[in-house]
Amino acid sequence: MIELAPPLMDTSFLTVGDQVTFNGVIYTARDAAHQRLISLLDTGNELPFPAQGGIIYYVGPCPAKPGEVVGSAGPTTSSRMDSMTVPLLQAGIKGMIGKGERSQEVIDAMKCYGAVYFAAIGGAGALLAQSIKKMELVAYPELGPEAIYRMEVKDFPAIVAIDGQGRSIYEIGRQQYESGGM
């Protein structure tokens, strides 16, 4: 298990399949928030959170019950963010946490900017919420579950799904266990 404490300036030591835990600050953003972030960058503005070495978590959590930090909070499908990812990597983002495969365009940009794509367990929202210790709103409250939050996480588990060399667990794993089909 490799412990990571964002911001993450160098990701070259991470290899596909590595199991990691995050300790520190990550930022949430999914579909609607990505559209906002891209328009900020397009118009020459800064992101509403520190981009250098930053980690974005693709999540739209359930609301917190009174006295609790957050509701269920597992990853959403990353590929919906593919067409909006490259500018964020250009801006300094070094890691993304989500679920499922990424496009070749994103993988090429990850290789170019030295970024890594992590997968958390999709559908394990109750389990992952245990690792979120603090959550505060950063931007776009009107987007409800799609707003951007700053999360302080402890022992948040993930796996290196695509590393900075472009090696993907989705390809390697499938090839290893494929046995024919039709």
Next chain:
Amino acid sequence: MVRVSTEQIKRAVKRLCLQANQELTPDILDGLKRAIDTELSPLGKDILDQLIVNAKLSKDNQMALCQDTGMVVVFVEVGQGIFLSGVYIEDAINQGIREAYQDYYFRHSIVADPFNRENTSDNTPAVIHTRIVPGDHVRIRLSPKGFGSENMSRLTMLKPAQGVDGVKQFVLDTVRGAGGNPCPPMVVGVGIGGTMEKAAQLSKEALLRPVNQDSSIAHIAELERDLLASINRLGIGPQGFGGTSTALGVNVETFPTHIAGLPVAVNISCHVTRHQEIIIYPEVNPDD
């Protein structure tokens, strides 16, 4: 007159929303446990273990199993012999959902317009399918459907000559294309026959049947078993990280169709595949 009040329906819908979102059904839980025994990938096994831990945490802490508490799909069968009293039935169903998603802190995931995309902030409206059936009861089947898996679903209109092999190929192509996105091990609902929209609806209804229950039609049950075996040879595995547990089950529903057609819909669902149901009988009313 035998009467069912839509207030009863509202309360039932609210309870079904709670159960569906916080508790894995026994068929899915058993399926995950069986998958742990057969999974060849050590990482895959580890993930399946964590999914069971997740189910326990969700139940113990009264949290949603998954943050995507879905768009609620409701199949309602109304017995022809009953009278529905109270507010309009669809308003009652949506009110039950509204109360559940607010009171139990489930995520509001519905936008009012596909383009303007403003959140309705109460997770309504539901997608409601109503059918009049013989009898004196109301049967409600409810499934909060997450969109990580819904987005991976596909429909095609095959030629009759493509037959069962064409159907198998389309199902496998759909699952292969879905890969790790729908949170495998998935449940695959297949609707075959009818018209375009009938096939789609059948594929959704197929997901409401427990995964450990075969089709009652012998050759369809065989198709379900063949498809499950083929899907689990694709190598996708838990979360798409590679493995032999790609699906927990394949349920196929069929309907008569046209001489010129073979509609096939594949509705993909995730490892939490939520489905709950209740049958409501009339209240005994001494005044009637």
